[in-house]
Amino acid sequence: QVQLVQSGGGVVQPGTSLRLSCEASGFIFSKYAIHWVRQAPGKGLEWVALISLDGSTKYYGDSVKGRLTISRDNSKKSVYVEMSNLRPEDTAIYYCAKDMGGFPFDAWGQGSLVTVSS
Amino acid sequence: SNVLTQPPAVSVAPGETARITCGGDNIGTISVNWYQQKSGQAPILVIFYDRVRPSGIPERFSGSNSGNTATLIISRVEAGDAADYYCQVWDGGSDHVVFGGGTTLTVL
Numbered sequence: 001q002v003q004l005v006q007s008g009g010g011v012v013q014p015g016t017s018l019r020l021s022c023e024a025s026g027f028i029f030s031k032y033a034i035h036w037v038r039q040a041p042g043k044g045l046e047w048v049a050l051i052s053l054d055g056s057t058k059y060y061g062d063s064v065k066g067r068l069t070i071s072r073d074n075s076k077k078s079v080y081v082e083m084s085n086l087r088p089e090d091t092a093i094y095y096c097a098k099d100m101g102g103f104p105f106d107a108w109g110q111g112s113l114v115t116v117s118s
Numbered sequence: 119s120n121v122l123t124q125p126p127a128v129s130v131a132p133g134e135t136a137r138i139t140c141g142g143d144n145i146g147t148i149s150v151n152w153y154q155q156k157s158g159q160a161p162i163l164v165i166f167y168d169r170v171r172p173s174g175i176p177e178r179f180s181g182s183n184s185g186n187t188a189t190l191i192i193s194r195v196e197a198g199d200a201a202d203y204y205c206q207v208w209d210g211g212s213d214h215v216v217f218g219g220g221t222t223l224t225v226l
Binding site: 035037044045046047059062095102103105106108111 | 155162163166206208214216
């Protein structure tokens with residue numbers, strides 16, 4: 001079955017960097033765009049980034065643009081986000097999600113908690 | 119850019135119909151997707167392309183989209199439908215995905 005398994009996350013200090021990973025299985029990974037969505041504690045969903053199926057196109061949410069880089073390795077069926085200059089307001093659960101085509105997200109990872117605190 | 123407005127909360131009795139709205143400027147001209155998120159869990163897709171149900175989603179879930187309002191309709195509401203619901207669109211003007219603020223459905 002379709003699965004997205006995330007790794008990374010944890011407690012980090014402000015101003016530092018972090019990398020999250022999302023490994024896919026159960027579908028032809030190279031045919032689908034992947035998104036990252038985050039959810040601050042007690043808040044709603046916030047879209048963070050999109051990478052196209054071949055990695056040639058990337059879009060970023062306004063709150064992370066310039067501090068977050070999304071990438072993918074189709075040979076490893078994985079997508080990554082590198083977040084730099086982390087701020088306390090970046091504290092959230094980060095989810096990767098599979099775009100079924102036309103932007104509905106039909107599969108989600110289990111979530112990775114990132115806590116930015118000194 | 120698109121701003122999607124949802125009521126913070128909707129309450130219904132079991133067996134009744136819940137309607138959760140998602141307001142946006144001319145939202146009827148673009149596709150809307152809906153997600154259900156239960157406490158401590160990742161969201162799941164319940165309606166896509168305005169009105170299509172993914173496999174495994176009960177027929178009680180349906181959607182509509184016209185003018186400035188998209189609506190998620192849950193018929194014969196059950197206790198297990200209690201959750202947060204989010205609408206979502208792609209804003210081609212800004213190349214951003216946009217989520218509504220979310221609606222908490224309470225089953226009385």
